[in-house]
Amino acid sequence: MAVTMHGVVVILIFYVTVSAGTEEMYSNYELVSEEEPIDEGPRLDYNDPTWCHPLSLANGELSCVSPRGRSYSGTLGTRCEMTCDRGYKLVGKSSVHCLANRRWSGTAFCRQIRCRVLHLNPHGRYTCSQGFVVDSRCDYTCKAGYRIIGQHSRTCQPDGSWSNNEPVCTDDDPPKIRCPMSRAKYADPGALTAKVAWDPPVATDTADKAPEVILVGQEPNTAFKEGSTVVRYKVYDLARNRAGCKFIVRVVVRRCEVLNPPLHGYLSCSSDTNNYGAVCEYHCEGGHERTGTSSRVCQFNHSWSGAPAECRQMEFRTNVKTVSALMDQFYEKRRLLIVSTPSLMNQEYRLQNLMIQKSRCGLDLRHVTVIELLGSAPQERGRIKTKPLHPGVIEGLRQAFRISRTYFSMLILDKNGVDRERFITPMSSDELFAYIDDFLLDEEERDRLEIHRDFCV
Numbered sequence: 001m002a003v004t005m006h007g008v009v010v011i012l013i014f015y016v017t018v019s020a021g022t023e024e025m026y027s028n029y030e031l032v033s034e035e036e037p038i039d040e041g042p043r044l045d046y047n048d049p050t051w052c053h054p055l056s057l058a059n060g061e062l063s064c065v066s067p068r069g070r071s072y073s074g075t076l077g078t079r080c081e082m083t084c085d086r087g088y089k090l091v092g093k094s095s096v097h098c099l100a101n102r103r104w105s106g107t108a109f110c111r112q113i114r115c116r117v118l119h120l121n122p123h124g125r126y127t128c129s130q131g132f133v134v135d136s137r138c139d140y141t142c143k144a145g146y147r148i149i150g151q152h153s154r155t156c157q158p159d160g161s162w163s164n165n166e167p168v169c170t171d172d173d174p175p176k177i178r179c180p181m182s183r184a185k186y187a188d189p190g191a192l193t194a195k196v197a198w199d200p201p202v203a204t205d206t207a208d209k210a211p212e213v214i215l216v217g218q219e220p221n222t223a224f225k226e227g228s229t230v231v232r233y234k235v236y237d238l239a240r241n242r243a244g245c246k247f248i249v250r251v252v253v254r255r256c257e258v259l260n261p262p263l264h265g266y267l268s269c270s271s272d273t274n275n276y277g278a279v280c281e282y283h284c285e286g287g288h289e290r291t292g293t294s295s296r297v298c299q300f301n302h303s304w305s306g307a308p309a310e311c312r313q314m315e316f317r318t319n320v321k322t323v324s325a326l327m328d329q330f331y332e333k334r335r336l337l338i339v340s341t342p343s344l345m346n347q348e349y350r351l352q353n354l355m356i357q358k359s360r361c362g363l364d365l366r367h368v369t370v371i372e373l374l375g376s377a378p379q380e381r382g383r384i385k386t387k388p389l390h391p392g393v394i395e396g397l398r399q400a401f402r403i404s405r406t407y408f409s410m411l412i413l414d415k416n417g418v419d420r421e422r423f424i425t426p427m428s429s430d431e432l433f434a435y436i437d438d439f440l441l442d443e444e445e446r447d448r449l450e451i452h453r454d455f456c457v
């Protein structure tokens, strides 16, 4: 500061000297140079329009005030104010003046203002009108399947910041899924259901490569019940956008008309009795024999195979003369219960007769025919129900199975005519049936008996 002050003083003296003898400058010069060497510094010239070099400011504007007028912007003492164009920022002194030493009091330049580089959105992009300089507008777009959230553009502002906030690209495009065609299938034979298969649908999504498909409902290749079943699929992408589809599986049960049981018989049918593949077996009540097919199948074309069977009354001839001729007729068809009594007045017989009369249906169910041997010679009789037996047959039975005429007894023969059990006291029907059920019936007969137990009421 002290040096500067000193300089100013020196200049002032110099100035006074020069201004005093402007006219005789050359003569003076001679004089001065003789006396003492004068400083060779520039002489102050207020008229020199280029005392200081002309100022220029790229991307900015100068506003200079000269003591000598507007066009003398380089004259000594000129003061210039510098401002930068829009988008530029002044670096240096905003105000300078032209000094006596022919220099400007400071320097400055305009630096372009740049906004920071914008982030790249992972699911979108932007394009800018002029890069990252002031007033450049950057427009954001999102990839297919994404939607922009926020302002669609940002502009670089004169203060170097961006307008608005950065938008985001969100996936709001739901995945796409297409279900298989609805389908109908006939129930499998002998079933009310059908196995139905299909290929699970594949979902696509613009953002998510392989979104997971979820089945809501019955799995493919499992048994679907009769009627319509809705099968749904749903799918979510990573952004939890949802899509779904559905189709219908219809199962049709083909049926035949319901079969009528035969007169004096009944049917036992498998599955649902008259659906495709169901099998119905014909059975006859006790005392009746089946003629015709034993079973029929409900076919695909809604008709039953074969023809209906009939149950015919079993016919036994009682007018045969030998035991074997009588027995042959029952072979493998009927069991025999032979009841023998010395007299119709026998108490045990009367009791037994009463019980047997009441249980005739139960006996028939168990395929039992009753043969009665009554009294003793000469009034001896034999009968099956009301039909009399030949005396030779009565005698033959007594001998073959050693049946006494002198006391009450009962004998059970199986279907092969084999003597199985003998009773000498009256049996209640329950006791009799319990014995037959336990020891004489085969498995199949036992099953049927179970089904038709209520038949006798």
Ligand SMILES: *[C@@H]1O[C@H](CO)[C@@H](O)[C@H](O)[C@H]1NC(C)=O
Residues within 6 Å of the ligand: 299, 301, 303
């Ligand atoms: C049903 O099909 C069977 C054999 O598949 C055939 O014998 C029968 O005639 C058909 N019935 C009808 C009514 O078409």
